Amino acid sequence: MQSNGPLYLLHQGQVVKFGFRVERRHVNPMDNLHGGMMASFCDMLLPLSVYRKDSAVGPRFLPTISLQIDYLAPAPLGCWVEGEAELLRATRSLVFAQGLVRADGVLCARVSGVFKIGPEFTPETAKP
Incomplete structure (x- = not known):
């Protein structure tokens, strides 16, 4: 997160939102957010949201097993990117x-x- 951030957090009750401003270092040659940066953001969004929303799951390290992303529209340079996520199911191990x-x-x-x-x-x- 230190390399890709800053990443901002809003946590009010059950509302958890993560966001960041698209900077020059985050974009592809078309000045849109690079797909890899979007993937990194999503890979942080899901487990951090679950960790914040469900005390039965967190505070735990949640390494990624599978991540699927549908890219629906570009995120241009300078825009505010914000994500929200929800826990669908938690088992003993997943x-x-x-x-x-x-x-x-x-x-x-x-x-x-x-x-x-x-x-x-x-x-x-936890490492700094």
């Missing part, structure tokens, strides 16, 4: 989640993923 991403309010990506429920995060295991 989390299933989905989310939507918007660029300046326009739907630009749909994402779903499966994540392994990993070890608990503690201040000692």
Whole structure:
């Protein structure tokens, strides 16, 4: 997140939103958000949202098993990209989640993923 950010968080009750401003370093030659950056954002959006919304799942490391993204529209240089996600199901070892991403309010990506429920995060295991 340090390389791709800053990534902003809004957490009010059950509402959890993540967002960032598309900068020059995030774009492709057409001045739209690079697909790889969108994938990185989505790969952070889903597990972090689940972690924030469901105390039974978090605080745990949730490594990605599967991530599917449908790119629906471009996210141009300078726009605000914001995503929301929801937990679909959690088992003893897996989390299933989905989310939507918007660029300046326009739907630009749909994402779903499966994540392994990993070890608990503690201040000692978290790296700066």
